[in-house]
Amino acid sequence: MSYSDSDGGICADCGLCCDGTLFSLSTVPSGERQSVEAAGLAVEEIDGVPSFRQPCRQLCGTRCQIYPQRPRSCRKFRCPTLRNLDAGEIDAAEAGRRIATAREAASRFRNELLPGETIPQARVRLEQSARSGSKSRADDRARLMLGALEIVLGRNFRAARQQAMTTDD
Ligand code: SF4
Numbered sequence: 386m387s388y389s390d391s392d393g394g395i396c397a398d399c400g401l402c403c404d405g406t407l408f409s410l411s412t413v414p415s416g417e418r419q420s421v422e423a424a425g426l427a428v429e430e431i432d433g434v435p436s437f438r439q440p441c442r443q444l445c446g447t448r449c450q451i452y453p454q455r456p457r458s459c460r461k462f463r464c465p466t467l468r469n470l471d472a473g474e475i476d477a478a479e480a481g482r483r484i485a486t487a488r489e490a491a492s493r494f495r496n497e498l499l500p501g502e503t504i505p506q507a508r509v510r511l512e513q514s515a516r517s518g519s520k521s522r523a524d525d526r527a528r529l530m531l532g533a534l535e536i537v538l539g540r541n542f543r544a545a546r547q548q549a550m551t552t553d554d
């Protein structure tokens with residue numbers, strides 16, 4: 386996520402890399418755990434890697450509440466749409482259209498979630514129900530919405546299915 390003038394500040398109206406739509410967690414680089422916890426994020430060991438879960442508790446609407454102190458993984462992540470904009474391959478209007486389309490698809494999927502459920506939790510639930518051969522029509526509908534969302538995300542926001550926002554992006 387970036388709000389810099391050079392990229393038109395498009396992230397300020399997006400938040401897809403923070404709200405659980407793109408990632409289920411963000412890793413915390415070594416040496417940053419203390420400062421990240423001091424900034425109010427709950428770091429835990431997930432598969433042996435210090436991480437915090439998404440949706441990020443420091444996201445308010447589409448904005449990061451600890452932007453100057455955000456972890457390195459957040460600073461480094463630049464989705465394909467932001468990179469396309471940086472490279473002059475698309476203009477800010479096109480970036481805005483892509484964000485609006487992805488946010489709409491995420492919203493349609495959110496309508497299928499259980500009460501209190503997050504997008505990362507729903508992804509896990511739907512994978513499990515598919516594996517168990519569930520015949521639930523509600524799950525089928527949710528999977529349809531998730532499939533549509535994944536297509537949009539795969540086209541413009543991530544190169545491949547990634548679970549975590551990391552410093553490797
Ligand atoms: S998904 Fe891309 S455009 Fe959206 S906030 Fe993250 S880096 Fe910015």
Ligand code: SF4
Binds near residue numbers: 386402403411449459
């Ligand atoms: S710390 Fe800020 S930039 Fe990082 S995931 Fe949370 S809201 Fe997004």
